[in-house]
Amino acid sequence: MTTDRIFNFSAGPAALPEAVLRKAQEAIWNVAGSGIGIMEHSHRGKVFDRIIAEAEESCRSLADIPDNYRVLYLQGGASLQFAMVPMNLLGPDRTADYLVTGVWSQKAVKEAKPIGKVHIAVSSESTNFDRIPQPSEIRYSPSPVYVHITTNNTIFGTQWKTEPPVPGGAPLIADTSSDMYSRPIDIRKYGLIYAGAQKNLGPSGVVLVIIRDDLIEAGAKNLPTMLQYRTHAAENSLYNTPPTFGIYFMGEVFKWIQSQGGLSAMAEHNESKAGLLYDYLDSSDFFRGTVQRDSRSLMNVCFRAPTEELETKFINEATKRGLDGLKGHRSVGGMRASIYNACPREAVEALVRFMKEFERANRAEAART
């Protein structure tokens, strides 16, 4: 790490791989020896053609994406996917099932409700989303058009460890915004995956969508052109001007993941990083994790200190030490360390070191309360 950069634990936009930032710096000036910066190239020119094709190639090879799936780069964030999914696939008389495990799932439900029938097959809201439900708790509707999950709950710090069982024939649709390509993923188990780039994949402004051909074909046709998946599939994400820089950057992140050893290496790196924090939380009687053990996210680690005063003090002192972005989301309080793919192990080591120091220095004060 260069000395002018600090450790960034922000939930999103989040830290990006340094090697990619350096390369992008050059590409902004002059990409691929073209004499023109990446943001200045026509999206219909040869240089960008190659960039988008290479991005797709790397994206596909990372997860061995089968030929009957399309890789699309869209705009409007994951939030527009909350609406595009039901607009294309739900229809007024059919029912879609949602597994509700946090604020982002709730937002997905909110967008689907005006479009068709929504069945909440399970929710962990009663315990403030501190866990991922057991498969035995899920109650599906008789024949859902699709089943929607949020694979990693960015705000609450929980993560599905495996896909839930889904009724036969119903495509599984997943918001993977905050854990996309943080571990191996079997695309064949899904009908559609979407991920806003700004947590694990690149800058904000581009959304990765991986969708199976039959769902593109099944999509509603009475929608504005831009809101139909088929438009973007038919035009290779070039129906209108795509987010060219975001696509370039994501492509470089995919290559970076390959250079690190691919998705299983990423998973190992993430497990070991998160393990450092969780092991310390388990051993501490000062700090405590906020979610149930078997539901812990490897991407967002949420924890509390004994009092809110100590939490404010912790966050302020951490910031002074160059440990930034640790304030938890207001619906959970406390602290959250977001440690996506690009977060180096040294960042987590520095955080744990500081937590130990803070615990020692403030134990007496905590005992008085």
Ligand SMILES: *Cc1c(COP(=O)(O)O)cnc(C)c1O
């Ligand atoms: C950040 C996030 C979103 C929202 O993404 P936008 O790109 O801001 O719309 C949706 N879902 C999850 C799981 C997220 O982490």
